[in-house]
Amino acid sequence: GAGVSQTPSNKVTEKGKYVELRCDPISGHTALYWYRQSLGQGPEFLIYFQGTGAADDSGLPNDRFFAVRPEGSVSTLKIQRTERGDSAVYLCASSSSGSGTEAFFGQGTRLTVV
């Protein structure tokens, strides 16, 4: 597609449930990033993929969060046993290489845990 696509755009889930958020990067982009943006804050880094492998997952807050990118394109962020504090906008970005170039962002998935 023309840009980074994230689905769903909105997700409401009950506390304790499992959710999956999907990111479809720009075709050919090898680098993919997940960020989380809480209300009134800047985006906070979660994880970075270069190809299929997670090059840096230091931003994942705990073991309830996991992300995969099995074929080096689409990525899924998985959150187990959701908590109200997980409510935020989850942003995905991709770039043609890991450094020196701009990252293009999707419009985000707004996750609300009730």
Next chain:
Amino acid sequence: AQKITQTQPGMFVQEKEAVTLDCTYDTSDPSYGLFWYKQPSSGEMIFLIYQGSYDQQNATEGRYSLNFQKARKSANLVISASQLGDSAMYFCAMRVYTDKLIFGTGTRLQVFP
């Protein structure tokens, strides 16, 4: 520690005037990149401008310019001839060797007629 600081939570500017949004950064890595993004109320992050730490000249992109003062560790964004459509959140970000972006808390710019 690597950090971006944006001290202006909100700024107002009249249409057609110039405005400067402040950004300071902290890193011990000699190689880094500085970015500015615009986030309208619709939520997407729009890339505006990039400055590499070894770039000798300040970056410019149309009405956007980056006032890079390396010794002061500042990377202020200057928007010339403000337009109503410039009203948005603006984020300064830094990328270091790990390739992840570290963002500031943002500045909300409001342009009035």
